[in-house]
Amino acid sequence: MYHDARPSVWDPQQYLLYAEQRARPFHDLVARIPVERPDYVVDLGCGPGGLTAKLERRWPGAKIVGVDASAEMIQRARGCEGVEFVRADVREWAPEAAVDVMVSNAMLQWVPEHARVLRRLASFLAPGGWLAFQVPGNYEEPAxxxxxxxxxxxxxxxxxxxxWPVVHDPVEYVDVLCDLGMAVDVWETTYVHLLDGPDDVLEWLRGSGLRPVIAQLSEAEADEFVEQYRARLHEAYPAGRHGTVLRYRRIFAVGHI
Structure with missing residues (x-):
């Protein structure tokens, strides 16, 4: 996770309410990295660490490092065994050695001018290294x-x-990675999440996009804003016969030196 310019706090427990749904893009991304025995793997924007720990099981014997700017997320992550966790801003972080696999799951949208940051991150890769990331592409959805x-x-x-978070068109990510001399695999997927009810959309956003908004308000103001937002979400996401549908487009990119 990434800290915005204004002070705010990530709540790992809130973020993990929809852990299974949030994890699926991570697994789909990592599945497209055909590396057998990397020495050094980094997860940028590791959040509460559970998914980073799965990298240790995917690549046993590799040094696995999770990096996140949120003190709350790093504190939660350090309960995971077999992984080193570092609190750092991705714009300033540098690895201790050349990296074989660098993964970033739903973090770069919080980083201003992240296309430029990608160039810096790619410079840390070892020969034959991989840079893989995923960002939400659903900012034109009603939520x-x-x-x-x-x-x-x-x-x-x-x-x-x-x-507000910013992402680029998939073709722009193709250009950025190709300009770095990488072989590129870029795609997008729209997940259709079936949630229990209309308030689930609100609770999902509480753990991510709504956080920097209400962080600027007093408790009473935040409650007022949330109730107004809840009413809008109920109209935009009516409960259907089987639950509430949340469409979630995500953009994936994998580059290989």
Whole structure:
């Protein structure tokens, strides 16, 4: 996870409410890295560490390092065995040696100008190294459109200032990685998550995109904003016969030197 310019706190417990759904893109990404015995593997934006620990089982014998800017996430992650965890801003972090596999799952969207940061990260790869990342591509879905619209409304415009996450078109990631001399595999997938009810969409966003918004508000203001947002989500995501459907597009990129 990445810390925004304004102070805010990641809540590992809230983030893990939908751990299974959040984990699936990570597994789909790692499955496209055909490396048998890397020596040094890094997970950038490791969050609470559970997925990083799975890298140790995928590549036993490798040195596995998880990096995250959130003190709360790193504290939770350090309960995982067999992995080293480091608190650092990805824009400033540097590895202790050349990296064989560098993975980043749903983190780069929080990093301003992350296309430029990707060039820096690629410079840390060992010959034959791999850089693989995944970012959400769903910022035009109602959950995010309604959040931005509400934050810009007359009630909240002078109280909320957020550097909203930014991702690029998949073709732009192709260009960035190809410009670095990499063989490239870029794709996108839209997951269709079936949730129990309309409030599940709100709880999902509490663990990620809503966090930097309510962090700027007093407790009473945050409660007010959340209730207004809840009403919008109920309209945008009505419960169906089998639950509430949350469409979630994600963009994947794997580069190999």
């Amino acid at each position: 995010h459109v309604e959040m931005r619209d509400l934050a810009a409304s007359a009630r909240w415009a002078d109280r909320i200032e957020v550097a």
